[in-house]
Amino acid sequence: MTGCFSFTASRNWCYRYSFSNAGLKSTTTDLGDGTIMHCWVPKTHKDSKPTLLLLHGIGANAMWQWNDFVSPLTHRFNVYVPDLLFFGDSYTSRPERSESFQAQCVAGLLEAHGVRRTSVVGISYGGFVAYSMAAQFPERVEKVVLCCAGVCLEEKDMDEGMFKVKSVDEAVELLLPQTPHKMRELLQLTFAKPIKVMPTCFLTDYIDVMCTEYRQEKKELIEALHNDRKLSNLPKINQPTLIIWGDRDVVFPMELAHRLKRHLGENAQLVVIKNVGHALNVEKPKEMFKNLKSFLMDPIAPFKQENHNSNGHKMD
Secondary structure (H helix, E strand, C coil): CCCCCCHHHHHHHHHHHHHHHCCEEEEEEEEECCEEEEEEEECCCCCCCCEEEEECCCCCCHHHHHHHHHHHHHCCCEEEEECCCCCCCCEECCCCCCHHHHHHHHHHHHHHCCCCCEEEEEECHHHHHHHHHHHHCCCCEEEEEEECCCCCCCHHHHHCCCCCCCCHHHHHHHHCCCCHHHHHHHHHHHCCCCCCCCCHHHHHHHHHHHCCCCHHHHHHHHHHHHCCCCHHHCCCCCCCEEEEEECCCCCCCHHHHHHHHHHHHHHEEEEEECCCCCCHHHHCHHHHHHHHHHHHHCCCCCCCCCEEECCCCECC
């Protein structure tokens, strides 16, 4: 679509304006060893405010996934929104692809900006990185929110039929779509109520702008999440943790939410949002924000060992 109007590029520009209007500015930081991290940071960091880190999932850059949240959150927090490696303007020439390495890079980015302590919210893949940050740098992470993040998955889960896809290669073809047909499949997979009519030209444009660069590297990120993964190797984080899940998520089914709650025990609270799929930040942003606000802005208190839906009712 070279030379034609790009809906995706236009939307990207609108998001940049929105982030700037919320009090954030675009920065790039050289971490050395060929690693560059892009991040939206406060135009003025206020020591009177707590700090909040927002980590995106697989898909478009950070702006597309956090646009509905930055404006209300910047009123109460110093908000930092990085592009993870191989998304947006972040990249590395190093060979590491683990969420552990991503977490180390994000920690280095925050350190470069003088941030000593933060709470962190991670959506899907960003939740893997958030969890790893909390495990590796416990003194620097205060609270953790994990949204539809299957950090408790095991390699054997795919062989045992937990997921819609039957192999990692099939997952890659869906999560990194290269055709309008695959893009529609991805929307069907991630939304409880996907848009039924989506012009092919819009899908092609989105793929051209968002899904072609660093595809091999993103494929390796997905493979690294799955290969040799065992629950017994997952450290137990001790920070107060909120787990938010969509009850119709088929990317990371609800079993993984309950598994994570059992793994973390009394330090974790599980909130299940009804009638929403994996993309709960897009389908139910108001309900997601309500739970973020309650958890992040209230004083730290012991959790009741119960699971609740988004209305506060106990889940069986």
